[in-house]
Amino acid sequence: xxxxxxxxxxxxxxxxxxxxxxxxxxxxxxxxxxxxxxxxxxxxxxxxxxxxxxxxxxxxxxxxxxxxxxxxxxxxxxxxxxxxxxxxxxxxxxxxxxxxxxxxxxxxxxxxxxxxxxxxxxxxxxxxxxxxxxxxxxxxxxxxxxxxxxxxxxxxxxxxxxxxxxxxxxxxxxxxxxxxxxxxxxxxxxxxxxxxxxxxxx
Numbered sequence: 001x002x003x004x005x006x007x008x009x010x011x012x013x014x015x016x017x018x019x020x021x022x023x024x025x026x027x028x029x030x031x032x033x034x035x036x037x038x039x040x041x042x043x044x045x046x047x048x049x050x051x052x053x054x055x056x057x058x059x060x061x062x063x064x065x066x067x068x069x070x071x072x073x074x075x076x077x078x079x080x081x082x083x084x085x086x087x088x089x090x091x092x093x094x095x096x097x098x099x100x101x102x103x104x105x106x107x108x109x110x111x112x113x114x115x116x117x118x119x120x121x122x123x124x125x126x127x128x129x130x131x132x133x134x135x136x137x138x139x140x141x142x143x144x145x146x147x148x149x150x151x152x153x154x155x156x157x158x159x160x161x162x163x164x165x166x167x168x169x170x171x172x173x174x175x176x177x178x179x180x181x182x183x184x185x186x187x188x189x190x191x192x193x194x195x196x197x198x199x200x201x202x
Contacts, residue, residue, distance in 0.1 A: 006201040012194035015123035016179040019044050020171045024201050025169040026080065030087070030144055032195035034159030036144040036182040041071060041079045042139070044174035047131055049075040053103075053138040055091045063091035063148060065140065071169070079098040079175050087161045092143040093154060119180035121200040141182075142167055159191065 003160050005024075010016045012035070020026050028037055043049035055072040057063055065071075067085045070078045125133035137178060145159040181197055 004202045007198065009196050009198050010099075010179060010181040011196050012117065012181055015119040015179070016183055016199065017123045017127050018177055018199070018201070019082075020175050020177055020201055022171050022173050024082070024171050025168055026171060027084075027166050027200045029164065029166040029198040029200070031163060031198055032193075033161050033163040033165070034143065034193075035161070035195045035197055036159070037142040037197055038120070038182055039140045039142055040138075040178040041073075041180070042135075042176040043073060043075070043077065044176045045078070046075075047135055047176070048135060048200040049073045049077060050135070051079060051140065051141075056092060063093060063101065064187075065092055065142075066090065070172075071140070074160045078172040080169040080171050082167060083170050084166070087143055087165040087167060088115045089145075089160075090144040090167060090187075091144040093148070094141050094146040096142060110175050116180035116182050122176060123130070123178055123180070144182075153169040168196075 006018070008016065009031070028039070030037070041051040052072055052074045055074065055076065056065070056069070057140050060069055065082060066089050067082050069082045071080045071082070087126060089191060121133055122134045124135060142163065145157045145160045145161050148154060179199070182194060
């Protein structure tokens with residue numbers, strides 16, 4: 001986007017935090033395909049009013065996110081609306097990988113591998129606006145494929161995104177966006193190969 005007011009490439013495994021003003025459009029581009037982008041949104045003026053997976057799912061009656069989805073907050077407010085989506089669907093159930101879950105799901109020696117929750121914590125610490133680990137809640141996994149089985153279980157399958165696919169949102173209020181560009185090497189969410197993504201605001 002040549003008219004973007006802001007453009008940044010987030011390296012694989014790194015966090016990113018930025019405010020988006022009401023009415024601005026926010027796009028995340030999957031540069032290489034199948035990269036999982038763990039994302040949280042907050043009311044920029046009240047961080048306790050944050051993205052709610054439960055309210056978003058209930059509001060739209062769908063467990064997957066795509067064009068037209070309104071991302072709801074814990075206070076019942078619309079944070080952003082997805083206005084364009086070339087991937088097709090995004091996960092809001094799988095959560096963020098953590099050092100502890102790496103150990104439990106894969107092997108004890110995986111505990112010390114970098115994880116999304118660590119990236120989130122690093123970002124809020126560096127942001128230094130009073131946020132703590134208590135502010136890290138259930139997140140969106142853009143571009144991640146987490147099918148739900150008929151029995152109600154979750155499976156982490158190969159990604160369905162491709163290079164250049166994007167999701168674009170319109171901010172319905174001033175929001176704070178927090179991203180961990182997933183470093184996960186243990187499941188096929190990003191083809192075992194974490195890659196950079198681009199974020200644009202205009």
